Amino acid sequence: MGGYARFVWPCYAFVFGILAWNLWAAARYQAEARKRALRALAMRGEAQ
């Protein structure tokens, strides 16, 4: 990297970390919303 490795590689590592975090956080958010919706459905079932 012509003497710039200590700047270039951390940039790529950080950005790929951000990409991975976005995927993980979105999947987790979706799973939690699904769980909450299922819980709401179960509570409605119990009430009826």
Added chain:
Amino acid sequence: MWTWFYRLASPPFVYRTAGALTPWFLGAAAAAIGYGAIAGLVFAPADYQQGDAFRIIYVHAPSAWLSLFAYTTLAVAGAIGLIWRIKMGHAVAAASAPIGASFTLSALITGSLWGRPMWGTYWAWDPRLTSELILLFLYVGVMSLRSAFEDPGRGDRAAALLAIVGVVNVPIIHYSVVWWNSLHQGATVAKIGKPAMPGNMLWPLLAMLLGFMCFYGAVLCMRLRGEVLHRERQAVWVREAMRS
């Protein structure tokens, strides 16, 4: 006349469409980012002035571009929610905010790491850097404001108003290098006439831009599905979807 508009914005349609689009966006993002990263790191020649440090552009420019695009999406979606009272507008705005904030942080960090060898400093109160930092504060403000109200409807409206006011910062960021004296370099790709890069440097950058946009599309769809489920958890169609 507006029936189609409201039909497009109906929660079950948005939920299903977002689910169908996610794998396509993810596949396109993986291909474009894979090509862009390898071509940018391995095959693109070193810059005659900046040497190999210029390779940071392949992650910095797409992050910065996405930070502006996600904010514009957030403001437009918020305006749609506010003006036409379409709930899905607020859902798109809520889904876009954390993605945009993360890429704004990414643009600031990679820019800082690029600035050290080129300008001799990690940070300067330069118009481009300062306006991008204000964008990060706007994202944090919009997200905080949305969650600060007990009534989600009021939170959505307040966040949409702040997002609309803050959108004035988007052209300021873009034109800051033209309007003021700046350490930051001028436009590289979006130059009228001819881009300031040869093809073997430009193509990986365009691939990364496309890849980041597709990635944004995929993550937005995933978050949007969660947002729709959360907001509509008492609706009949959600109960039926969960049962099936």
